Amino acid sequence: MGSQHTDIYINPQAHSWHHDANTDRRIRHFHQRLPGFTPTPLIRVDSIAKELGLKYVFVKDESHRANLPAFKILGASWATYRAVTRAVGLSTDVSFEVLADAASEKVIKIFAATDGNHGRAVARMARILRIQADVFVPSNLEQATRDLIAGEGARVIVADGDYDYAVQQARINSEVPNGILIQDTAFEGYTEIAQWIVDGYSTMMIETEEQVREATGGTADFVIAPAGVGSFAQAVVSYWKSRPYPCSVMAVEPDSAACLKNSLTKGEPITIATENTIMAGLNCGTVSSIAWPILQKGVDISVSVSDREAHEGVAQFKALGIHAGPCGTASYAALKHIAEQHSKDVQSLNPDSTVVLFCTEGERGYEMLDRKKEGLL
Ligand SMILES: Cc1ncc(COP(=O)(O)O)c(C=O)c1O
Structure with a gap:
């Protein structure tokens, strides 16, 4: 072909x-x-x-x-908003303010892996919704990029490997009560939120x-x-x-x-x-x-x-x-x-x-x- x-x-x-x-x-x-x-x-x-x-x-x-x-904020924002509204049982026209209050009451926590732009965008959306975000980065990601993600208020965790390994680490760490993985790639068992990112x-x-x-x-x-x-x-x-x-x-x-x-x-x-x-x-x-x-x-x-x-x-x-x-x-x-x-x-x-x-x-x-x-x- x-x-x-x-x-x-x-x-x-x-x-x-x-x-x-x-x-x-x-x-x-x-x-x-x-x-x-x-x-x-x-x-x-x-x-x-x-x-x-x-x-x-x-x-x-x-x-x-x-x-x-x-451009990454287009996907990260919509996927985060949809995932958090669902987690707290609110509709997809609720204001950011009301959603932030509900997310804080339920102690929602967000996880993502990134080689730069996606993680920063997730961190930005988490900040808008006043949610704690943990962003996993590959070990070779430049310090300046890590600083930009941290500057959004996220915790940056350096995974001891490449991008694929950082994705694995974010997934494993997101498996906590009220943890949500916002990842811009799909894999077995993780497709819905990845599709919302694409939709964004x-x-x-x-x-x-x-x-x-x-x-x-x-x-x-x-x-x-x-x-x-x-x-x-x-x-x-x-x-x-x-x-x-x-x-x-x-x-x-x-x-x-x-x-x-x-x-x-x-x-x-x-x-x-x-x-x-x-x-x-x-x-x-x-x-x-x-x-x-x-x-x-x-x-x-x-x-x-x-x-x-x-x-x-x-x-x-x-x-x-x-x-x-x-x-x-x-x-x-x-x-x-x-x-x-x-x-x-x-x-x-x-x-x-x-x-x-x-x-x-x-x-x-x-x-x-x-x-x-x-x-x-
Ligand atoms: C600036 C930029 N362009 C393009 C892409 C590619 O997007 P995707 O990983 O969805 O193929 C990315 C992904 O992070 C990016 O940061």
């Missing part, structure tokens, strides 16, 4: 695959109640379109989302579709999603493959953590060992179990990019006035890679294409790793 190229995976069947997703309209209204919430901008970048021979290129810029520098991302999809229509009078033909565990890509595929018009989806991962591309190529989900990357939010070794069947059918192209390509994207975006982090510019790096090296294999990318790059995080500090010096090459 997939292509023979080693640097990309192409699924020709995905183009005509239709997914019957039902977007829960309550979610967008819920997000409007978050402090500092406004739709994020969709920026038209004609210079990239011209350079790569495309009609339109848009960047959905998630560098400021409800006062946080990444739908707000970004609806906004994007409206903004593309406003800017062009038309629709997107090609959208690009950075993938870690694949929950975000699941939301992207679910939405765009449910539209009444065709739209191709490309997923992009770091070369050193391409669990989705490896799984798609193998035809079954596999766990891979990962290495450090500047695309920290994408540094995951296992695809979410609920994302997998949707991504297997609905991802048209899966590609991985190097730290160097993402880093160059950060500089190029900065020159355009877009202040993105490397997870965000991974989408651009993937587009450039495909347009320059695989234009013949990817017919859905052509001079009539309207492309949306999901740029999932704002500017942040990172250190380029010298892979040779670290013995990784």
Whole structure:
């Protein structure tokens, strides 16, 4: 089913695959109640379109989302709200204040694992609801990122291993009375809350579709999603493959953590060992179990990019006035890679294409790793 190229995976069947997703309209209204919430901008970048021979290129810029520098609050807020309202027996239109009182009376405690943005977003939502949050992080997570999570009032616990191990630790520790795991990946026995997180991302999809229509009078033909565990890509595929018009989806991962591309190529989900990357939010070794069947059918192209390509994207975006982090510019790096090296294999990318790059995080500090010096090459 997939292509023979080693640097990309192409699924020709995905183009005509239709997914019957039902977007829960309550979610967008819920997000409007978050402090500092406004739709994020969709920026038209004609210079990239011209350079790569495309009609339109848009960047959905998630560098400021409800006062946080990444999109993750969309999923973390909705999933936390739903899980806590259920735990205390209140409906999903209750105010944050009333919910906070009920959660405090029941001594609800929240747990999560993160490679950065999800944990900070969960910690923020826990703070809004005045709930104690314990956030587990992999041992290689930068101190600056740990400090940002702690700055939200959460307790940061360093797990002695990688991201997958931190997820295990968060799950085990959440098994206490009134403990709730808010995890952005699904695994055996844990799917419902992970799905609520994916549902939360739908707000970004609806906004994007409206903004593309406003800017062009038309629709997107090609959208690009950075993938870690694949929950975000699941939301992207679910939405765009449910539209009444065709739209191709490309997923992009770091070369050193391409669990989705490896799984798609193998035809079954596999766990891979990962290495450090500047695309920290994408540094995951296992695809979410609920994302997998949707991504297997609905991802048209899966590609991985190097730290160097993402880093160059950060500089190029900065020159355009877009202040993105490397997870965000991974989408651009993937587009450039495909347009320059695989234009013949990817017919859905052509001079009539309207492309949306999901740029999932704002500017942040990172250190380029010298892979040779670290013995990784
Ligand atoms: C900035 C950023 N972009 C993309 C992703 C990928 O999301 P997912 O892990 O759902 O694939 C993450 C995940 O943490 C992230 O932090």
